[in-house]
Amino acid sequence: MAIAWQAAVWSGTFPAKLFPSLATVADTFVRLTLNGTMLVAAAATLFRLLFGFLLAAVAGIVIGLLMGRVQWIEDALLPIVSFMYPIPGIAYAPLFVLWFGLGDVPAILLVAAATSFTVIINTWKGVKSVKAVWIRSAQAMGASERAIFAKVVLPGALPYVLTGLRLGLASAWRILVAVEMLMSVTRGLGWLIFGSQQFLNTDVMLATIAVIGIVGMLLERQVFVRLERATVVRWGMMSS
C-alpha cells in the first residue's frame, strides 16, 4: 500500500497539497508529536472514549445480565434493544446537541449510548449460552441462586461479554471520531482532522488517521487480547 501511495505521489497525477508523500506525512507526524499537538488531541479523545466506554460497559453488562436472568425484563427490553441496536449511533448526534449542547458531555453520552447496545446484546446472549448442565451441576452441589449467578452464570457468560466489550470499544472509537467533527469540541483527533480540512493540511489529516489506527490497534492488542488470553482462551472457551 505504501508503495502504491508513493508511486501515485511521484507520478504527479494529483497536486502534492492534496496527496502528500509519505515522507511529508511522517515529518508532520513527528512535528505534531514533538510540539504536543498530537498528544493533547489524543489525550482528549481517549478521555472521552474511556468515559463513554466505561459508562456503556457498566450499563450494558448490568442490563444484559438482568435481561438474561429475569424473564419480564427480557420481555420488556428485548424489543427496544433489538430496535435500537442497528441504528447507527451518529444518527442521534444532532438530537444530543439539542438536548445537551456542545462539548464533552454530549460527546461522552453519545458514545455511551451508541456503544451500550452492542454490550447489552452480547451480554444477554452470553447469559443465554450458559449451559444447562452447569446450572444443574451447581444445583446438585447445593448452590443457592446467588452462588449460581456469581460462580456459574458470570464466568459462563464471559466469552460473550468480552466479545461485546471488544466490539463496543471498536464502535465507540469509530463514532467518537465522527462525533468530534460534529460537536465543536475544542480538541481531539476528530477535531484535528476536521479543522485541517479548511487549510488543506492533508498531511496533518493523514498523520492523525494513522494515529487513530495505531491507538485502536494498541487498545485491541494490549487490552483485549491480553484479557482473553488470561481468561477464556486459557479455559478453552474461545480459541485465540
Place this chain on the structure above:
Amino acid sequence: MAKRIDLRHVTLRYITDSREVLAVDDVSFTVAESEFLCLLGPSGCGKTTIMNMIAGFLAPTKGDVLIGGADLDGTKHDRGVVFQDFSQLFPWRTARRNVEFGLEMRNVPAAERKRTALEFLRLVGLADFADVYPHQLSGGMQQRVAIARAIAYSPGVLLMDEPFAALDAMTRDEMQRLVNDVWQETKKTVVYVTHNVAEAVYLGDRVVVLDAHPGRVKAEIALDLPRPRDPLSAPFVDAQRRILSQLGMH
C-alpha cells in the same frame, strides 16, 4: 452417611403440543443404604426422567421420592450427580477447583477444601492433574473429575446418568472398574442409569429393568456375584442372559 432412596408410585406426565404424554407410570422401588442400583432400559423408558426426579430437578406429577426417609427439598437435598455430558465441568476452574465447588457451597475453609479435593482426585487417579483445566483433559478424565466432584462433599446418594455412554469401549471398561472401586471404597448409595446390559451386570447389586412408553418397572433382578466381577465368567453371562430375556431381546 449413605442414605436410602424410596420411590412410591411415582408418575410423571407432561404436555407437548397440547398432547399429554405419560412418561413415567407408577414406578416404585427402594434403594437400600450403600446399595448399587442400576436403572436399565431402552431409550424412551424414562430412566433419565426418573433420575432427574430423584435429583430434584423435576417434581413427580403423582407419588413421592424420599431420600433418607424424608421428602426431598427442591435443590437443597443431599446428593451428587454425574451427567453423561463431558462439558458438565466448569471450564473456568481447574480440576481441583471443580472438585472444591460443593465444599465451597458448604462454606468449608479453603485449606480443608483443597486437601479434600486432592484426596478425591487421588481416589479417581488424577492427583497429578489437579491444576489442569478441563479442556486439557480427555473425555474419560473429565468424567473422572466429575465423579470426584460429585462425591467430594459427602452426599448421601450418588446419581449417575449414563456417565460413560459417550466414551470408547476400552476407556469405558476402565471407568467401570474405577466406579466399582470408588463405590467399594466410599459405600455410597448409587443409582446408575444405563442402557448397557453388561455395564448393569458389572456394577449393580440389583438391576431395575424398565419398559418404554410409558416408563414402568418390568422386572427387578438381584445380582450377588462376587466383586470385582469377571465379564467372561459363566454366572456373569448367565445374568446378562436373564436380563436380556426380560428386555425381550433374547
